[in-house]
Amino acid sequence: MARTITTRRKMTFTILGWAIGFLIFFPILWTFLTSFKTEGTAVATPPQFLFFDWTLENYREVQSRSDYMKHVTNSIVISVGSTLIGLALAIPAAWAMAFSPTKRTKDVLMWMLSTKMMPPVGVLVPLYLIFRDWGLLDTRIGLVGVLTMINLPIIVWMLYTYFKEIPGEILEAARMDGASLMKEIVYVLTPMAVPGIASTMLLNIILAWNEAFWTLNLSASNAAPLTAFIASYSSPEGLFWAKLSAASTMAIAPILIMGWFSQKQLVRGLTFGAVK
């Protein structure tokens, strides 16, 4: 828009933009505020916005629950574990597809993406039974396995797009400069691919952390991550809003921050390149 942007126009949109942003963010903000209230204050009418007695007792109570740390650990293990295994499988695959493409490469990529589109209920029954019979129900290993597989297509796809962006000429220059294949990979290719790999890791940890189908159905008490832990607040006894808020804030805060840094990766990873 080349015409002069009037301050009035800017102010209008500033107000509009902030109003919308505030509205959309409000539930999260409200949760955060409620986490510092007593249970009594949390259900009080009229609702208390800022001027109440702030307390940390909810955080203390949630963390003192004997199983809380277990759930946090589970979430971390499952997200990071499935991401690392996914990367180990995906990096060679994406590499081969980006640097030695064949006529079939595109088809293979498309097929991989299509496995992500399969509704989980379609395989709920056999997976549940297999897990039951092999003692994988309510185990971290089992969940790591499932989450690796459901996110593998996205990891492969994202790495593929990042690898393809490395200009071929730079690799040719390395060859002209006398680098053997190994040296080319170590000195030129990997350093240039690291940002892409890091971005993919970030997005995948987020997706795995928030996954709420398999983590709810294939876990019970031992391997349950935070998604299931929060779900247990759906049939509580007594007042619980403040505690729910504290637990929720702790569960979502790290991911929110990670998510804020990975907006571009989100678009890249979840639209499968259909939008540039």
Added chain:
Amino acid sequence: MATLQTRATARFMMSPAVILLFLWMIVPLVMTLYFSFLRYNLLMPGTEEFIGFLNYQYFLTDPSFFTALANTLTLVGGTLLITVIGGILLALVLDQPFFGQGIVRLLVIAPFFVMPTVSALVWKNMLMHPVNGLFAWIARSFGLQPIDWFAELPLFSIILIVAWQWLPFATLILLTALQSLDGEQIEAAEMDGAGALSRFFYLVLPHMSRAITVVILIQTIFLLSVFAEILVTTNGGPGIQTTNITYLIYAQALLQFDVGGASAGGIVAVVLANIVAFFLIRLIGKNLER
């Protein structure tokens, strides 16, 4: 580039991922198919028998199937409506220069990164609770009767929660597409005498049509499988008013332990999803050609 490594090495590097994905897809799917032809209930083990298409017949003629299908379509359709229109409007606003735009963007993106169980419980309890919830307080402040969301409008409540979660996704994608619109094209239209609304309908919207299609298709694929929000708020109820196909099958499998029936349902769900996926794959494939 083709001199980088031999074909054999490339295939070797791809094989672990490809093989594992293949097994992951085929083995359970084949098993589901197999179970769908059996009368198999986990509460009565050892009495499995082959009953042909009977499970499909029961599943597809059960009135709860039609309700679940209608609920699914309503859920997906309602969410799409809110997120696409909301997404376009939000994208238009975020595309404008204003103070603190970066922060507003972060605020708008946030809901997508909140885990579904948290979203659902926060909305159900702290916002929508008919007595102590925030919406109830707002209604009373205007002298209106508070709505008992999950009793009176259960499916709509779920739609609200899901739409809130997916609005950032649609907004981000549509904003990306919007920002790729050539500013000079807009200026040319202005020189040609086009007003703001004309410019929107003749230039902006067509340019975004591709992104809109992508948003619709991708969201549909994922919205068909909405689960956690229902589990944690209504368990499909009241009655089956918030049961979608996914929840229906889940209930049959893990609550009624009807493996045969649930498997038939699962296959139906897969077929439904495939129809949508077919169109999405075509669209992506076309983009890979570029």
Added chain:
Amino acid sequence: MGSITLQKVSKSFGTTSVIPEIDLEIDDGEFVVFVGPSGCGKSTLLRMIAGLEDLSGGRIVIDGKDMSNEAPAKRGLSMVFQSYALYPHMSVYGNIAFPLKMDGQDKGAIDKKVKDAAHILNLTNYLDRRPGQLSGGQRQRVAIGRAIVRQPKAFLFDEPLSNLDAALRGNMRLEISDLHHQLKTTMIYVTHDQVEAMTMADKIVVLNAGRIEQVGSPLDLYRSPRNVFVAGFIGSPRMNLIEGLEAAKQNAVTLGVRPEHIRISKTEGTWKGTVGVTEHLGSDTFIHVQVDGVGKITVRTDGDFSTEFGQQVYLTPEPARLHRFDANGQAI
């Protein structure tokens, strides 16, 4: 050192033949320019010499040794890419040092060579910067530095000036020519710009659709183009090519005469015509004249000659400077 011979070199992609067959001799120390329109195969030819493209047929001999199947690194050549292809994650120092590092040379030797190259190219103050922090011209110099430091038998340049603006291009042209005089190494330079070819080359190879149209010194190509293609390609503005009656009068199917070899007068001459668009450059004036029965003719005259649109003028081509071509476009 630095003599390269192409013997019956050909290249096909699948069933499409891009280069049918080429024979070429490049002497040690020559500055050879491959020039031609887009798609003529000049870059492909360069890449085959470099070893980045396989040969479909023929041999490439460097200093008497057959290098047709050797890896790029083993051929002793250096290449400057059109996009410079600098390593974005390494500093200028790191970029220039990289080939020496790959060669396994020791730190002391590397340091000296890098500093020397940086000195020749005025990069000493930028050694710590990353490519992203440099201007286009500076990046170009780093790319050249990286090539120099290997002390190759020959330098290969793939349209190195295309990404620079006009003023910078002029300067870099001089710098590269200076470099050539300093190092006295063979240089093979690919460009689509005939001005670069004319000003820098000892020998020009004009390519068209994978075939060599003519090889010769710049002045050779200017004075004695072997065919219509070369005649029209070399020289700016383009040579006037006339067919029909006027050509037949001179015993040719196509007649060629350069704008600078036509006299213009307001009173008398061989051809009568009307003045169209006139381009004033200050030092020269180019006048586009519509000549009755002949067509559009471009004439060069000095900056002081003034005309008006639509004015009647007379053109006289110098008889000694006429080029005649037969029905196949070959010079007679």
